[in-house]
Amino acid sequence: MSEDKCTAKIKIVKDGPYLVVGNIPMTKQTIIEDEHGQAVKWKADDCFPLKEQYALCSCGESSNSPYCDGTHQKIGYDGTETASKGNYLENPETIEGPDLILTDAQQLCALARFCHRKEGGVWDLTEESYNPEYRASAIQGAWDCPAGRLIAWNKKTGKAIEPPYVPSIGIIEDPAKKVSGPIWVRGGIPIESCDGTPYAVRNQLTLCRCGKSRNKPFCDASHVSKGYIAKTTDPSNTL
Numbered sequence: 001m002s003e004d005k006c007t008a009k010i011k012i013v014k015d016g017p018y019l020v021v022g023n024i025p026m027t028k029q030t031i032i033e034d035e036h037g038q039a040v041k042w043k044a045d046d047c048f049p050l051k052e053q054y055a056l057c058s059c060g061e062s063s064n065s066p067y068c069d070g071t072h073q074k075i076g077y078d079g080t081e082t083a084s085k086g087n088y089l090e091n092p093e094t095i096e097g098p099d100l101i102l103t104d105a106q107q108l109c110a111l112a113r114f115c116h117r118k119e120g121g122v123w124d125l126t127e128e129s130y131n132p133e134y135r136a137s138a139i140q141g142a143w144d145c146p147a148g149r150l151i152a153w154n155k156k157t158g159k160a161i162e163p164p165y166v167p168s169i170g171i172i173e174d175p176a177k178k179v180s181g182p183i184w185v186r187g188g189i190p191i192e193s194c195d196g197t198p199y200a201v202r203n204q205l206t207l208c209r210c211g212k213s214r215n216k217p218f219c220d221a222s223h224v225s226k227g228y229i230a231k232t233t234d235p236s237n238t239l
C-alpha cells in the first residue's frame with residue numbers, strides 16, 4: 001500500500017462538504033461520446049491545483065464548484081446519509097459467463113453509460129466471454145464505470161479485475177447530457193461518515209455533488225433527471 005493510500009481520506013461533514021485530506025490530485029473528467037451517442041472515452045483536464053486539504057461541495061449550490069463556498073449553511077442543506085455502509089458484495093446481481101463473472105450493484109449507477117459497448121452491453125459480453133475481444137470489452141466497460149457498480153471477476157481465480165488507480169479524484173462533466181456529474185473517487189480512498197463510521201473501501205465510487213441523490217453520499221444518477229449544472233467562477237472547471 002502506498003503512503004498516499006495510507007494518508008488519503010474523505011471525511012463527510014454533517015449537512016456540509018466532503019473534506020478531502022492527503023494531497024489527493026483532482027482533475028476534470030469529461031464523458032466523450034462518439035457520433036452514435038455511445039460513451040467511448042474519458043477526457044482528463046488538469047485544471048485544479050494540488051492541495052494538501054480541500055472541501056468539495058455536496059449540496060450542489062456552491063458558486064465556486066467543485067469547492068464548497070459555505071452555501072450549504074445559508075440554504076439549510078439536509079445531507080442525511082442514507083446509503084449502506086456495507087460491502088459492495090452484499091447483494092449485487094451476478095452474471096456468469098464462460099471466462100468472466102460480472103457483478104452488478106444497480107443502486108450505485110451514476111449513468112455514465114460506458115457499459116453499453118459497440119459490441120453489446122457488458123452483461124451480454126460477459127456471457128460471451130469465450131471470445132477474447134468480447135471479454136476485453138466487458139472488462140473495459142466495467143473499468144470505465146466510475147461508480148463501481150460493475151466489477152469483472154476472473155472466473156478461474158475468483159479475483160476481481162480492477163483498474164490500477166492511484167488515489168485521485170475526478171470531477172465529472174457530461175456535456176452530451178448537458179449536466180455536471182458526480183465526484184469520482186479512485187484508488188481505494190477511505191470515506192468516513194459524518195458520525196465517524198467508515199464506508200466499505202472500494203477501488204472506485206461516485207459521491208453525489210448535486211445534493212439530490214436519495215442514496216447519499218453516493219450518486220444515484222439524479223443529477224441527470226434534475227438537470228444539474230455546477231456553478232463556478234472558473235469556466236475551465238465546467239461544461
Ligand code: FES
Pocket residue numbers: 110180181182183207208209210211212213218219220221222223224
Ligand atoms: S451527482 Fe449524481 S445524484 Fe447527485
